[in-house]
Amino acid sequence: MERNPDYAYSSFTEAQHDKFLSIIIPAHNAEHTLGEQLEALKQQDYQGEWEIVLVVNRSTDNTLCIAQSYQRQFQHLRIIDAPEKRGAAYARNVGVRAAKGNAFVFCDADDVASQNWLSMLAEALNRSHVVAGCLDYSALNYEIPALKLTRVFGLQPHLDFLPMAITANFAVTRVAFEAVGGFAEDFLMCEDADISWRLQLSNYKIATIPAIMHYRQRQTFRSIFRQSILAGEADAHLYKRFAIHGMPRSSYRTVWNEYKRLVKKIPLVLTNSDQSRKAIQIRKYGRILGRLIGSIRYRTFYL
Template sequence: MAAAPVCSVVIPVYNGAATIGEQLAALADQTYTEPFEVVVADNGSTDDLGAVLDAWRDRLPLLRRVDASRARGVSVARNEGVRAAATDRILVCDADDVVDRDWVRALATALDDHAFVGAAHETESLSGRSAAWVPVDSPSTGLPVTWEGRPYALGGNCAFRREVFDDAGGYDEDFPPGAEEIDFAWRAFDAGHVAVYVPEAVLHYRIRTDLRGVLRQQYDSGRGTATVAARVRPAGLVPKSLARRVHHELLLVRRFPWRGSADDRRSWLVLMAFEAGKLVEARRLGVPAP
């Protein structure tokens, strides 16, 4: 009989059979010596996820799959996974990334002193050329910071005690994808839980390799950013007037890298997708875009 876990790794997944094996292999090779469970929160997969998980049960005896299919969305899956976890120490990663060997140990140890932590990341090893298309620091040197100097942890690379999840009210399931982690961290901050960076825990982050997928991801991130700004109305954020907004967008258009490389042009398109998402969502909400 397997020993009781001291922490829980939650993996939200939808049709992740093609990639989750790499993540499970990494979790089976951790330096952490204490028992930990792996909770796969299945958001309604229709692929061979079950067969892939079965192949790993010998190496991960505390691996289990929970039903998170009541509604579609990563926030739904995260919430169901956290609620099903057997411990009060929750580590969250995604099915298409790969954690480093010290990831569990570093985050679980950090939770001894901090209620909410975020890990480091790098993007090159799993993403190849597409790592240069998105404005994500690699390797990271700290947690990203949003308005009012508030740090936040990436949703698929963090850990927290259950009290943080409860005090924040979980992840907002109606929130547009792309900035739900900022919204979660903002509510946790208001409840007194400030995210702390753990550089010893490293995640190998996979950026989509198809340009259409990257553009959709960044468009959604722009939508989410506009929604966060409209909801929390951060101090110091002065929305641009229509004239300033038009001027800003025209400057971006003029920066198109005609003489740059193909990757430079892809990076420009990714930036414009983010800007478009902000504008569209702000207009839908009837508020100025941030």
């Protein structure tokens, strides 16, 4: 199957003001960050019709109360409770089912949108079924210098296969979303890679634009390690699903050499006072451990 083919956009004849955009935000224990994101969304300069569908997913903190306090300020903020399953993929699907829009815009509860973010995505959706925006790592990441990165534009290379859009800044028409069946709810992480790849394999090209979302990284070594383990498990899950489409894996020799190198570095990581280097190495160890776990869980071999 051809990778990342051009797509014929013959259906895009409506004017921008005819777009009804539904912003879908999954929220799990987001009491410390949700307000900042909602304040940013209040400042959007988009003049068309839009709504926010905030999906509260098994939160045990004050996320719901904070959301309800903003409901008095937002006429178009709707709050949906989604307690049945855990995970952003499930929560986003719940939000889509409740949404009124003919296009969906996805972001997270712990990030901060730039003022023209929504209007730029709306304009791009007049030309493309799928749009990936830009992530800025410099504004919100204070604790660990290694995570204070530069902007990342649009599609990102992923696992030597197709590129992926990140759901922290991602938009898709209802037509395209429904054509691929929405998010795969069996992914607790990397569901954005899964849906990006399925869209591309279904002949939808992903447009990239510099609409900025200020992205918040994990801020502690423990949370970085836990997130990396989940990402590694998802890598194996992706391989199980997409190997048939040509997703490669590393050779045994390459994997073995990488493992030996990382084992030798364990003492250095434990004693290293440089937070930047330590964060980078912790992420690598977590990812490898996750791939081991994922290979067992999904009965495949992806290290």
